[in-house]
Amino acid sequence: MISSLRKAAAAVLAAAVIASGCASGSVPAQTSPAAETTSAQAAAAETTEKYEKGENPVRTAEELAGKKVIALTFDDGPNTGVTNEILDLVEEYGIKVSFYVVGQNINPDTAEVMQRAHSLGCEINSHSFTHSYMNEMSAEDIKDEMSHTAQLIYDTVGEYPKFFRPPYIAVNETMFNCIDLPFISGIGCNDWDDSVSVEKRVRFLTEKCPEGCIILMHDAANNEKTAEAVRQSIPVMLENGFEFVTTSELFIAKGITPTSDGIVYSYATENGMK
Numbered sequence: 001m002i003s004s005l006r007k008a009a010a011a012v013l014a015a016a017v018i019a020s021g022c023a024s025g026s027v028p029a030q031t032s033p034a035a036e037t038t039s040a041q042a043a044a045a046e047t048t049e050k051y052e053k054g055e056n057p058v059r060t061a062e063e064l065a066g067k068k069v070i071a072l073t074f075d076d077g078p079n080t081g082v083t084n085e086i087l088d089l090v091e092e093y094g095i096k097v098s099f100y101v102v103g104q105n106i107n108p109d110t111a112e113v114m115q116r117a118h119s120l121g122c123e124i125n126s127h128s129f130t131h132s133y134m135n136e137m138s139a140e141d142i143k144d145e146m147s148h149t150a151q152l153i154y155d156t157v158g159e160y161p162k163f164f165r166p167p168y169i170a171v172n173e174t175m176f177n178c179i180d181l182p183f184i185s186g187i188g189c190n191d192w193d194d195s196v197s198v199e200k201r202v203r204f205l206t207e208k209c210p211e212g213c214i215i216l217m218h219d220a221a222n223n224e225k226t227a228e229a230v231r232q233s234i235p236v237m238l239e240n241g242f243e244f245v246t247t248s249e250l251f252i253a254k255g256i257t258p259t260s261d262g263i264v265y266s267y268a269t270e271n272g273m274k
């Protein structure tokens, strides 16, 4: 059963890798996660205690009952520009979104942005340490990517990541065996490609995202078009009755317990697919 699900997921992924490869110039780092983590951990520890650390409350199934839930998620941050612009909207509208952060992007300045996100009730999840093709890595390197990023996130916001988004949505059996977080993909509009206009992004967000889905966007440092599209789309989506929830809350609302066993979720359904 699992094996056939994996095959189905792999087929979908083959297309997804091309469609949502987030080729946003995140060049795999040459330095090891361990070397970079030490300085980044020090950076996280140095940030002022402006924001409270710890477990964020998660809404219950009862609190989410009857709501038209949708999970808006952002990859490739944190940074002090676009991530903060998204957070300004989160704050203005009182909504929750999820960030899938790249460990090597965490430094004293971006750590504070992560803390701001966490303090606004957003969920901070893992998008690896170096943003490399992890399906080409050894088991040991995969585990290093995950543990260093998880520890950095914990040191920064006081909560471990609950979900993992594979870079380029590239996955294999070794990754499923080594990573004990549910794998999350989502539906996107190639917003890592600068040639996709703001109008197209807005149309995608306001017309193509169904209830129960995970929306995969990118808060990469230069992605102003996505910040603008989200700015235009949130009021329309709220008008359309959507409730913005974290990745955790999406599954809770749908009564699904996501597994880390060979499924890559784009929707809060049993097999991750619509």
Ligand SMILES: [Zn+2]
Binding pocket: 022, 026, 075, 076, 127, 131, 167, 168
């Ligand atoms: Zn990415």
